[in-house]
Amino acid sequence: MISSETVSEYLARLASREPTPGGGAAAALHAAQGAALVAMVARYTTGAKYEQHAETVQRIISAADALVVEALHLADADQQAFQGVIDSYKLPSGTEALKAARKAALQDALILAAQTPAQLVEVAGAVVDRATELFEVANANVISDIAAAADAARAAATTARVNIDINVVAIKDVAARSRLADQTDGIEEKVILAADDLVARVRGRILG
Known part of the structure:
Protein backbone atom coordinates (compact mmCIF):
# COMPACT_ATOMS: atom_id res chain seq x y z
CA MET A 1 0.00 0.00 0.00
CA ILE A 2 1.23 3.47 -0.89
CA SER A 3 0.30 4.85 2.51
CA SER A 4 2.74 2.49 4.24
CA GLU A 5 5.63 2.75 1.76
CA THR A 6 8.71 4.88 2.08
CA VAL A 7 9.00 7.73 -0.42
CA SER A 8 11.86 5.92 -2.16
CA GLU A 9 9.86 2.70 -2.48
CA TYR A 10 6.87 4.52 -3.90
CA PRO A 19 0.76 0.12 -14.71
CA THR A 20 0.27 0.88 -11.03
CA PRO A 21 0.81 3.20 -9.30
CA GLY A 22 0.27 5.88 -11.92
CA GLY A 23 -1.04 9.37 -12.38
CA GLY A 24 -4.07 8.86 -10.16
CA ALA A 25 -1.97 7.89 -7.18
CA ALA A 26 0.39 10.78 -7.88
CA ALA A 27 -2.59 13.15 -7.90
CA ALA A 28 -3.73 11.84 -4.54
CA LEU A 29 -0.29 12.40 -3.07
CA HIS A 30 -0.36 15.97 -4.39
CA ALA A 31 -3.55 16.48 -2.39
CA ALA A 32 -2.09 14.78 0.69
CA GLN A 33 0.96 17.04 0.60
CA GLY A 34 -1.22 20.11 0.17
CA ALA A 35 -3.31 19.15 3.17
CA ALA A 36 -0.19 18.39 5.23
CA LEU A 37 1.22 21.83 4.39
CA VAL A 38 -2.01 23.45 5.55
CA ALA A 39 -1.80 21.51 8.81
CA MET A 40 1.82 22.54 9.28
CA VAL A 41 1.13 26.24 8.77
CA ALA A 42 -1.83 25.99 11.12
CA ARG A 43 0.32 24.41 13.83
CA TYR A 44 2.73 27.34 13.50
CA THR A 45 -0.26 29.64 13.97
CA THR A 46 -0.79 28.77 17.63
CA GLY A 47 0.18 30.22 20.99
CA ALA A 48 -0.54 33.47 22.77
CA LYS A 49 0.01 35.63 19.68
CA TYR A 50 -2.78 33.83 17.82
CA GLU A 51 -5.08 33.15 20.77
CA GLN A 52 -8.00 35.03 19.24
CA HIS A 53 -7.93 32.64 16.29
CA ALA A 54 -7.36 29.47 18.31
CA GLU A 55 -10.76 27.92 17.60
CA THR A 56 -10.51 28.52 13.86
CA VAL A 57 -6.93 27.26 13.68
CA GLN A 58 -7.70 24.12 15.64
CA ARG A 59 -10.62 23.36 13.37
CA ILE A 60 -8.39 23.79 10.32
CA ILE A 61 -5.74 21.49 11.83
CA SER A 62 -8.33 18.78 12.42
CA ALA A 63 -9.77 19.18 8.94
CA ALA A 64 -6.36 19.18 7.24
CA ASP A 65 -5.19 16.11 9.14
CA ALA A 66 -8.37 14.30 8.06
CA LEU A 67 -7.78 15.34 4.44
CA VAL A 68 -4.28 13.85 4.54
CA VAL A 69 -5.75 10.52 5.63
CA GLU A 70 -8.49 10.70 3.00
CA ALA A 71 -6.05 11.55 0.20
CA LEU A 72 -3.75 8.67 1.13
CA HIS A 73 -6.73 6.35 1.18
CA LEU A 74 -7.61 7.53 -2.33
CA ALA A 75 -4.03 6.91 -3.48
CA ASP A 76 -4.39 3.27 -2.44
CA ALA A 77 -7.94 3.08 -3.81
CA ASP A 78 -6.88 4.46 -7.19
CA GLN A 79 -4.14 1.88 -7.49
CA GLN A 80 -6.57 -0.90 -6.66
CA ALA A 81 -9.26 0.44 -8.99
CA PHE A 82 -6.93 0.70 -11.97
CA GLN A 83 -5.66 -2.81 -11.28
CA GLY A 84 -9.29 -3.88 -11.48
CA LEU A 91 -10.80 -12.03 -18.44
CA PRO A 92 -11.55 -14.83 -20.92
CA SER A 93 -13.78 -14.03 -23.90
CA GLY A 94 -13.91 -17.30 -25.79
CA THR A 95 -17.71 -17.56 -25.81
CA GLU A 96 -20.55 -15.06 -26.10
CA ALA A 97 -21.35 -15.55 -22.42
CA LEU A 98 -17.76 -14.94 -21.44
CA LYS A 99 -17.61 -11.87 -23.67
CA LEU A 110 -14.08 1.67 -15.34
CA ILE A 111 -16.83 3.31 -13.29
CA LEU A 112 -14.94 2.54 -10.10
CA ALA A 113 -11.70 3.81 -11.64
CA ALA A 114 -13.40 7.12 -12.50
CA GLN A 115 -15.08 7.40 -9.10
CA THR A 116 -11.81 7.58 -7.18
CA PRO A 117 -10.40 10.64 -8.97
CA ALA A 118 -13.86 12.24 -8.80
CA GLN A 119 -13.63 12.01 -5.02
CA LEU A 120 -10.11 13.38 -5.19
CA VAL A 121 -11.26 16.55 -6.99
CA GLU A 122 -13.53 17.18 -4.01
CA VAL A 123 -10.64 16.62 -1.60
CA ALA A 124 -8.48 19.06 -3.57
CA GLY A 125 -11.24 21.63 -3.30
CA ALA A 126 -11.40 21.14 0.46
CA VAL A 127 -7.62 21.62 0.73
CA VAL A 128 -7.80 24.96 -1.09
CA ASP A 129 -10.77 26.02 1.04
CA ARG A 130 -8.88 25.35 4.27
CA ALA A 131 -5.75 27.03 2.91
CA THR A 132 -7.74 30.10 1.93
CA GLU A 133 -9.36 30.29 5.34
CA LEU A 134 -6.01 29.90 7.07
CA PHE A 135 -4.35 32.61 4.96
CA GLU A 136 -6.31 35.29 6.78
CA VAL A 137 -4.73 34.47 10.13
CA ALA A 138 -1.59 32.46 9.28
CA ASN A 139 1.84 32.97 10.79
CA ALA A 140 3.60 35.23 8.27
CA ASN A 141 6.87 33.30 8.66
CA VAL A 142 5.38 30.26 6.90
CA ILE A 143 2.92 32.00 4.61
CA ALA A 150 -2.66 25.66 -3.12
CA ASP A 151 -0.36 24.64 -5.97
CA ALA A 152 -0.37 21.03 -4.76
CA ALA A 153 -4.17 21.00 -4.59
CA ARG A 154 -4.42 22.47 -8.08
CA ALA A 155 -2.13 19.74 -9.42
CA ALA A 156 -4.26 17.12 -7.68
CA ALA A 157 -7.46 18.46 -9.22
CA THR A 158 -6.19 18.84 -12.78
CA THR A 159 -4.49 15.43 -12.78
CA ALA A 160 -7.59 13.81 -11.31
CA ARG A 161 -9.68 15.38 -14.08
CA VAL A 162 -7.51 13.76 -16.76
CA ASN A 163 -7.99 10.39 -15.06
CA ILE A 164 -11.75 10.90 -14.88
CA ASP A 165 -11.94 11.82 -18.56
CA ILE A 166 -9.89 8.89 -19.80
CA ASN A 167 -12.11 6.42 -17.95
CA VAL A 168 -15.43 8.12 -18.74
CA VAL A 169 -14.74 7.94 -22.47
CA ALA A 170 -14.91 4.15 -22.26
CA ILE A 171 -17.99 3.99 -19.99
CA LYS A 172 -21.11 3.03 -21.93
CA ASP A 173 -23.60 3.56 -19.08
CA VAL A 174 -25.06 7.02 -19.76
CA ALA A 175 -26.48 7.31 -16.25
CA ALA A 176 -23.10 6.49 -14.69
CA ARG A 177 -21.40 9.06 -16.88
CA SER A 178 -23.97 11.64 -15.88
CA ARG A 179 -23.49 10.91 -12.17
CA LEU A 180 -19.73 11.37 -12.50
CA ALA A 181 -20.23 14.63 -14.36
CA ASP A 182 -22.64 15.91 -11.71
CA GLN A 183 -20.27 14.92 -8.91
CA THR A 184 -17.39 16.98 -10.29
CA ASP A 185 -19.26 19.66 -12.23
CA GLY A 186 -17.39 22.93 -11.89
CA ILE A 187 -15.28 21.83 -8.93
CA GLU A 188 -12.01 21.53 -10.84
CA GLU A 189 -12.43 25.01 -12.30
CA GLY A 204 1.36 40.02 -2.75
CA ARG A 205 1.88 39.72 1.00
CA ILE A 206 5.45 38.47 0.61
CA LEU A 207 6.46 41.10 -1.93
CA GLY A 208 4.49 43.89 -0.28
Missing part, protein backbone atom coordinates in the same frame (compact mmCIF):
# COMPACT_ATOMS: atom_id res chain seq x y z
CA LEU A 11 8.94 6.47 -6.42
CA ALA A 12 10.71 3.32 -7.54
CA ARG A 13 7.37 1.66 -8.24
CA LEU A 14 6.04 4.80 -9.93
CA ALA A 15 9.08 4.84 -12.24
CA SER A 16 8.88 1.15 -13.05
CA ARG A 17 7.39 -0.43 -16.16
CA GLU A 18 4.25 -1.38 -14.26
CA VAL A 85 -9.51 -2.42 -14.99
CA ILE A 86 -6.36 -4.29 -16.00
CA ASP A 87 -7.68 -7.54 -14.55
CA SER A 88 -10.99 -7.10 -16.39
CA TYR A 89 -9.21 -6.81 -19.72
CA LYS A 90 -7.53 -10.14 -18.98
CA ALA A 100 -20.71 -10.46 -22.01
CA ALA A 101 -19.33 -11.16 -18.53
CA ARG A 102 -16.01 -9.57 -19.46
CA LYS A 103 -17.76 -6.51 -20.87
CA ALA A 104 -19.88 -6.09 -17.73
CA ALA A 105 -16.87 -6.52 -15.44
CA LEU A 106 -14.88 -3.99 -17.44
CA GLN A 107 -17.65 -1.41 -17.30
CA ASP A 108 -17.96 -1.83 -13.53
CA ALA A 109 -14.18 -1.48 -13.18
CA SER A 144 4.71 30.73 1.48
CA ASP A 145 3.63 27.21 2.39
CA ILE A 146 0.02 28.31 1.92
CA ALA A 147 0.88 28.95 -1.72
CA ALA A 148 2.65 25.59 -1.92
CA ALA A 149 -0.48 23.90 -0.54
CA LYS A 190 -13.19 26.42 -8.86
CA VAL A 191 -10.10 24.75 -7.42
CA ILE A 192 -7.90 26.24 -10.16
CA LEU A 193 -9.34 29.74 -9.76
CA ALA A 194 -9.17 29.61 -5.97
CA ALA A 195 -5.62 28.27 -6.01
CA ASP A 196 -4.46 30.92 -8.48
CA ASP A 197 -6.08 33.66 -6.39
CA LEU A 198 -4.54 32.36 -3.19
CA VAL A 199 -1.05 32.09 -4.68
CA ALA A 200 -1.37 35.67 -5.95
CA ARG A 201 -2.44 36.87 -2.51
CA VAL A 202 0.48 35.11 -0.86
CA ARG A 203 2.88 36.63 -3.36
Whole structure:
Protein backbone atom coordinates (compact mmCIF):
# COMPACT_ATOMS: atom_id res chain seq x y z
CA MET A 1 0.00 0.00 0.00
CA ILE A 2 1.23 3.47 -0.89
CA SER A 3 0.30 4.85 2.51
CA SER A 4 2.74 2.49 4.24
CA GLU A 5 5.63 2.75 1.76
CA THR A 6 8.71 4.88 2.08
CA VAL A 7 9.00 7.73 -0.42
CA SER A 8 11.86 5.92 -2.16
CA GLU A 9 9.86 2.70 -2.48
CA TYR A 10 6.87 4.52 -3.90
CA LEU A 11 8.94 6.47 -6.42
CA ALA A 12 10.71 3.32 -7.54
CA ARG A 13 7.37 1.66 -8.24
CA LEU A 14 6.04 4.80 -9.93
CA ALA A 15 9.08 4.84 -12.24
CA SER A 16 8.88 1.15 -13.05
CA ARG A 17 7.39 -0.43 -16.16
CA GLU A 18 4.25 -1.38 -14.26
CA PRO A 19 0.76 0.12 -14.71
CA THR A 20 0.27 0.88 -11.03
CA PRO A 21 0.81 3.20 -9.30
CA GLY A 22 0.27 5.88 -11.92
CA GLY A 23 -1.04 9.37 -12.38
CA GLY A 24 -4.07 8.86 -10.16
CA ALA A 25 -1.97 7.89 -7.18
CA ALA A 26 0.39 10.78 -7.88
CA ALA A 27 -2.59 13.15 -7.90
CA ALA A 28 -3.73 11.84 -4.54
CA LEU A 29 -0.29 12.40 -3.07
CA HIS A 30 -0.36 15.97 -4.39
CA ALA A 31 -3.55 16.48 -2.39
CA ALA A 32 -2.09 14.78 0.69
CA GLN A 33 0.96 17.04 0.60
CA GLY A 34 -1.22 20.11 0.17
CA ALA A 35 -3.31 19.15 3.17
CA ALA A 36 -0.19 18.39 5.23
CA LEU A 37 1.22 21.83 4.39
CA VAL A 38 -2.01 23.45 5.55
CA ALA A 39 -1.80 21.51 8.81
CA MET A 40 1.82 22.54 9.28
CA VAL A 41 1.13 26.24 8.77
CA ALA A 42 -1.83 25.99 11.12
CA ARG A 43 0.32 24.41 13.83
CA TYR A 44 2.73 27.34 13.50
CA THR A 45 -0.26 29.64 13.97
CA THR A 46 -0.79 28.77 17.63
CA GLY A 47 0.18 30.22 20.99
CA ALA A 48 -0.54 33.47 22.77
CA LYS A 49 0.01 35.63 19.68
CA TYR A 50 -2.78 33.83 17.82
CA GLU A 51 -5.08 33.15 20.77
CA GLN A 52 -8.00 35.03 19.24
CA HIS A 53 -7.93 32.64 16.29
CA ALA A 54 -7.36 29.47 18.31
CA GLU A 55 -10.76 27.92 17.60
CA THR A 56 -10.51 28.52 13.86
CA VAL A 57 -6.93 27.26 13.68
CA GLN A 58 -7.70 24.12 15.64
CA ARG A 59 -10.62 23.36 13.37
CA ILE A 60 -8.39 23.79 10.32
CA ILE A 61 -5.74 21.49 11.83
CA SER A 62 -8.33 18.78 12.42
CA ALA A 63 -9.77 19.18 8.94
CA ALA A 64 -6.36 19.18 7.24
CA ASP A 65 -5.19 16.11 9.14
CA ALA A 66 -8.37 14.30 8.06
CA LEU A 67 -7.78 15.34 4.44
CA VAL A 68 -4.28 13.85 4.54
CA VAL A 69 -5.75 10.52 5.63
CA GLU A 70 -8.49 10.70 3.00
CA ALA A 71 -6.05 11.55 0.20
CA LEU A 72 -3.75 8.67 1.13
CA HIS A 73 -6.73 6.35 1.18
CA LEU A 74 -7.61 7.53 -2.33
CA ALA A 75 -4.03 6.91 -3.48
CA ASP A 76 -4.39 3.27 -2.44
CA ALA A 77 -7.94 3.08 -3.81
CA ASP A 78 -6.88 4.46 -7.19
CA GLN A 79 -4.14 1.88 -7.49
CA GLN A 80 -6.57 -0.90 -6.66
CA ALA A 81 -9.26 0.44 -8.99
CA PHE A 82 -6.93 0.70 -11.97
CA GLN A 83 -5.66 -2.81 -11.28
CA GLY A 84 -9.29 -3.88 -11.48
CA VAL A 85 -9.51 -2.42 -14.99
CA ILE A 86 -6.36 -4.29 -16.00
CA ASP A 87 -7.68 -7.54 -14.55
CA SER A 88 -10.99 -7.10 -16.39
CA TYR A 89 -9.21 -6.81 -19.72
CA LYS A 90 -7.53 -10.14 -18.98
CA LEU A 91 -10.80 -12.03 -18.44
CA PRO A 92 -11.55 -14.83 -20.92
CA SER A 93 -13.78 -14.03 -23.90
CA GLY A 94 -13.91 -17.30 -25.79
CA THR A 95 -17.71 -17.56 -25.81
CA GLU A 96 -20.55 -15.06 -26.10
CA ALA A 97 -21.35 -15.55 -22.42
CA LEU A 98 -17.76 -14.94 -21.44
CA LYS A 99 -17.61 -11.87 -23.67
CA ALA A 100 -20.71 -10.46 -22.01
CA ALA A 101 -19.33 -11.16 -18.53
CA ARG A 102 -16.01 -9.57 -19.46
CA LYS A 103 -17.76 -6.51 -20.87
CA ALA A 104 -19.88 -6.09 -17.73
CA ALA A 105 -16.87 -6.52 -15.44
CA LEU A 106 -14.88 -3.99 -17.44
CA GLN A 107 -17.65 -1.41 -17.30
CA ASP A 108 -17.96 -1.83 -13.53
CA ALA A 109 -14.18 -1.48 -13.18
CA LEU A 110 -14.08 1.67 -15.34
CA ILE A 111 -16.83 3.31 -13.29
CA LEU A 112 -14.94 2.54 -10.10
CA ALA A 113 -11.70 3.81 -11.64
CA ALA A 114 -13.40 7.12 -12.50
CA GLN A 115 -15.08 7.40 -9.10
CA THR A 116 -11.81 7.58 -7.18
CA PRO A 117 -10.40 10.64 -8.97
CA ALA A 118 -13.86 12.24 -8.80
CA GLN A 119 -13.63 12.01 -5.02
CA LEU A 120 -10.11 13.38 -5.19
CA VAL A 121 -11.26 16.55 -6.99
CA GLU A 122 -13.53 17.18 -4.01
CA VAL A 123 -10.64 16.62 -1.60
CA ALA A 124 -8.48 19.06 -3.57
CA GLY A 125 -11.24 21.63 -3.30
CA ALA A 126 -11.40 21.14 0.46
CA VAL A 127 -7.62 21.62 0.73
CA VAL A 128 -7.80 24.96 -1.09
CA ASP A 129 -10.77 26.02 1.04
CA ARG A 130 -8.88 25.35 4.27
CA ALA A 131 -5.75 27.03 2.91
CA THR A 132 -7.74 30.10 1.93
CA GLU A 133 -9.36 30.29 5.34
CA LEU A 134 -6.01 29.90 7.07
CA PHE A 135 -4.35 32.61 4.96
CA GLU A 136 -6.31 35.29 6.78
CA VAL A 137 -4.73 34.47 10.13
CA ALA A 138 -1.59 32.46 9.28
CA ASN A 139 1.84 32.97 10.79
CA ALA A 140 3.60 35.23 8.27
CA ASN A 141 6.87 33.30 8.66
CA VAL A 142 5.38 30.26 6.90
CA ILE A 143 2.92 32.00 4.61
CA SER A 144 4.71 30.73 1.48
CA ASP A 145 3.63 27.21 2.39
CA ILE A 146 0.02 28.31 1.92
CA ALA A 147 0.88 28.95 -1.72
CA ALA A 148 2.65 25.59 -1.92
CA ALA A 149 -0.48 23.90 -0.54
CA ALA A 150 -2.66 25.66 -3.12
CA ASP A 151 -0.36 24.64 -5.97
CA ALA A 152 -0.37 21.03 -4.76
CA ALA A 153 -4.17 21.00 -4.59
CA ARG A 154 -4.42 22.47 -8.08
CA ALA A 155 -2.13 19.74 -9.42
CA ALA A 156 -4.26 17.12 -7.68
CA ALA A 157 -7.46 18.46 -9.22
CA THR A 158 -6.19 18.84 -12.78
CA THR A 159 -4.49 15.43 -12.78
CA ALA A 160 -7.59 13.81 -11.31
CA ARG A 161 -9.68 15.38 -14.08
CA VAL A 162 -7.51 13.76 -16.76
CA ASN A 163 -7.99 10.39 -15.06
CA ILE A 164 -11.75 10.90 -14.88
CA ASP A 165 -11.94 11.82 -18.56
CA ILE A 166 -9.89 8.89 -19.80
CA ASN A 167 -12.11 6.42 -17.95
CA VAL A 168 -15.43 8.12 -18.74
CA VAL A 169 -14.74 7.94 -22.47
CA ALA A 170 -14.91 4.15 -22.26
CA ILE A 171 -17.99 3.99 -19.99
CA LYS A 172 -21.11 3.03 -21.93
CA ASP A 173 -23.60 3.56 -19.08
CA VAL A 174 -25.06 7.02 -19.76
CA ALA A 175 -26.48 7.31 -16.25
CA ALA A 176 -23.10 6.49 -14.69
CA ARG A 177 -21.40 9.06 -16.88
CA SER A 178 -23.97 11.64 -15.88
CA ARG A 179 -23.49 10.91 -12.17
CA LEU A 180 -19.73 11.37 -12.50
CA ALA A 181 -20.23 14.63 -14.36
CA ASP A 182 -22.64 15.91 -11.71
CA GLN A 183 -20.27 14.92 -8.91
CA THR A 184 -17.39 16.98 -10.29
CA ASP A 185 -19.26 19.66 -12.23
CA GLY A 186 -17.39 22.93 -11.89
CA ILE A 187 -15.28 21.83 -8.93
CA GLU A 188 -12.01 21.53 -10.84
CA GLU A 189 -12.43 25.01 -12.30
CA LYS A 190 -13.19 26.42 -8.86
CA VAL A 191 -10.10 24.75 -7.42
CA ILE A 192 -7.90 26.24 -10.16
CA LEU A 193 -9.34 29.74 -9.76
CA ALA A 194 -9.17 29.61 -5.97
CA ALA A 195 -5.62 28.27 -6.01
CA ASP A 196 -4.46 30.92 -8.48
CA ASP A 197 -6.08 33.66 -6.39
CA LEU A 198 -4.54 32.36 -3.19
CA VAL A 199 -1.05 32.09 -4.68
CA ALA A 200 -1.37 35.67 -5.95
CA ARG A 201 -2.44 36.87 -2.51
CA VAL A 202 0.48 35.11 -0.86
CA ARG A 203 2.88 36.63 -3.36
CA GLY A 204 1.36 40.02 -2.75
CA ARG A 205 1.88 39.72 1.00
CA ILE A 206 5.45 38.47 0.61
CA LEU A 207 6.46 41.10 -1.93
CA GLY A 208 4.49 43.89 -0.28
